[in-house]
Amino acid sequence: MSLLLHLMAPRSWLGWIIRLPTTLFLIAVGVILIEEFALNGMDDTVVIYARDVMIVALPFVALFLALLQHTARLTDRLTWLASTDQLTGLMNRRAFFHEVKRQMADSDCENTLIALDIDHFKNINDTHGHAAGDACLVRIAELLNSSIRTCDAVARTGGEEFVVFLSRTNVVQAESIAQRLVNGLKLELSPSVHQDVTLSAGLAADKNIDLNDLLKRADDALYIAKNTGRCRYVVGNSVSEAH
16 A cells, blocks of 8 residues: 555646556556457557546546545655654654664664753743743754764654664764763743753663663663763763863
8 A cells, every 4th residue: 555655646746747647548558458358459449439438537537646645645644743753853762763773783883872861951841931941852952963964863752851873883983972962052942031951961882782772771871970960971980071
């Protein structure tokens, strides 16, 4: 079904221009071939009959293509909803795990996970309201997206928590990225509200390891960062504060 939608569903006016006459033409060819096979020959009446069939089939083919287009749009929307955090536009946890597991299965190189948490996020919500908190989450998501490559992945895993997957990146290389991230940025949460926001991060790097184990190690490192002052990243037993 998904293959049929991909091949047949028109997604633009150009798609309609191509698919509608092509489908009618194939119907006409099918009629001619059937008549030729049945009659062991073809004359002008067969061509006229095929033309008439095309005329009759036109509204039904158009309706069929319209239904395919509608179904394809619904399928795309459902796929997006199932894989995307609607507030930030980042991957959700389910989509992130699917993508990262796929990449890890195809790679024998070291990969790094960075688990991140916005420092004192509750204070932002309590002081400035949930709209400001949502604006903060969106801006942090933009920061994370702009800090990674197309081969990497980033997701919001819940609340003020995020996770970044750095493909084929060792922990030394990842530290420079983590340093930039924990420094955070000054956010304009509304025309009258400006807030300095920092992050805490935990790094874990390895190859040929279960993703859940790697994420647990990153979460454990994040826990240490949160409990040793925040605004810093932790790799194993190493702690680095923001500058």
